[in-house]
Structure formats: structure tokens, C-alpha cells
Amino acid sequence: ARYTASGRALLLLLPSEARMLELLESAKVSMQKLTVNSSAVHGLKAKVQAILSERAELKYTAQRAMVSYVRSIHLHADKSVFNTASLDLTALAESMGLLAPPRLRFLSGAGKAE
Numbered sequence: 001a002r003y004t005a006s007g008r009a010l011l012l013l014l015p016s017e018a019r020m021l022e023l024l025e026s027a028k029v030s031m032q033k034l035t036v037n038s039s040a041v042h043g044l045k046a047k048v049q050a051i052l053s054e055r056a057e058l059k060y061t062a063q064r065a066m067v068s069y070v071r072s073i074h075l076h077a078d079k080s081v082f083n084t085a086s087l088d089l090t091a092l093a094e095s096m097g098l099l100a101p102p103r104l105r106f107l108s109g110a111g112k113a114e
Helices: 018-025 038-054 054-073 089-095
Strands: none
Touching: 038 054, 038 089, 054 089
16 A cells, blocks of 8 residues: 555554554554464564574664664654553564664663663
8 A cells, every 4th residue: 555546554563552543543544453373473483583593694684673663663753652662672672583682772761772
């Protein structure tokens, strides 16, 4: 889906971002909820971690992707939906195949990777 064209998209939300659903519904965006098999995700996570441990360039790309994602959340104006304080940085890093979160210099406060 693009600005002037119709289409389909996949949106992944954290539980803390549930308010985004309300905003989309108020904008008359039709949605269908899908659930993910958590056991399948666990197996995939281990495979991605193994690949990143072998390929430094992919690990670096995953680290940069995480920094970029967290920075975009940090800079977003609507803190009722997008708030870095509600992010589990360790779980987010693991979901990207990283063993630990990369350094996030733009964040300050307890519980943040610095």
C-alpha cells in the first residue's frame, strides 16, 4: 500500500503499541489480526543467531537496524503509542538475532543499553 494507491501491508505491533490500532480504526483502515506460532519463532531465532555469529557483516547490519528502529521510536512524536521506555531492548535484540542490544547513545535512563 502506498500513499495514493491501494494495497495490502503487514503491521507488527508490540502490546505497548495497541493504541495504534485505535488510530488506524479511526482512519477507517481495515485490518485482520493474525497470530504467530511462538514455538516456530523460537527455532527461527536460534538459526538467525547462529548465522549472525558466523557472519560479522550481517551482525553489523542487524545492530544498525536495531539502532535505527529504536531511534525512530525515540524520535516519534506520539509517545502514547511509541515510547522507548516500554521497549524490552534485550528481547528486541534477540528477535533480530543479536545476543545483546547494541550501544544506544541517544537513550538515557535506567535499564537502557548505553
